[in-house]
Amino acid sequence: MHRTPGLYVALQNGSIIKRTLVTNKGETELDETTIGAELIWFAELDFSTYLDALIKIEDLAEKTEDDGDPKNYGTVYLDIFDELLTEVNELVYDIEDVYPALGSLLRFDLLDHTPKDDGTAMYVYNAKYAICEQIAEPVRFYILLREVLEDLSFGVPLDFEDKYATLTQGTVTQRYTFAGTLETEYCFRSIKNYYKFLLINYLNSNPNVARCFCCGQYFIPKTRKATLYCDRVISNGKTCKGIAPTIKHKIAVDTDPVLKVFERTRQKMYKRYERAADSLKKLSKGISIEEYWHWSEAASAARDKYLKGELTAEEALKIIEVND
């Protein structure tokens, strides 16, 4: 029996996930993992190349339409639109090559949301808009997931009323079947819906997340005790835990001036980014994904360098703080 293409997921014992990727080429059993490990894996991916592609695609989408000369109002440039489609295809192929599940989910999502070509200018308009939305969606979820993990690791209560309201809205599973046994299988056809489903299940399990003060990556501590460093091997076979004693211990968020400002600015910048993401026209002080990204990358790096004693508080604050 052929199943509809999608990523099929079954949960076991609440935290183990078994996954089968079904594409036109066949079925592939993916490595068994846990919800927490899979979420952290996604949250630690380097999205910079993807973001560059998104910026390029958005730029082409804008140039597809003539907005300069009123005489040309409504004119679409099909050669530029074709360039956009080529760019999108390359992006999907590139991801499929390295991360088959993510690439396929993105492909399904684009298929499900791009209108059919009826030869009109309206098609080009609707298609480019839908494509940009679908390409931006995984980055937006990635940013949201990193915010959730950051809040969890700092013990900040999650704000489901406002900041994370989208997590409580809408259904995420498209379809489920019973695979012979009484096991429920969920089928996903988008990156966001798959990770949103995992995140909701994860949050229901009273998760324990920490951010390593050495490598800066998120991890799941083995005990409920405060754990500062992870077990990742980062240099010469040494783990973060192994080299940790050489790092300054400045972990009191309440009292450390740099960590305090970082936390405050992070919340502020996320609000500004959300303001722009929610609205078609940018509201005042709204910032784009790219602007949020650049701040976040630079500020996190400055914070980590400060914790390692490579930057003074003053130097770090100069990078982290946004005064306006």
Ligand SMILES: [Zn+2]
């Ligand atoms: Zn580490």
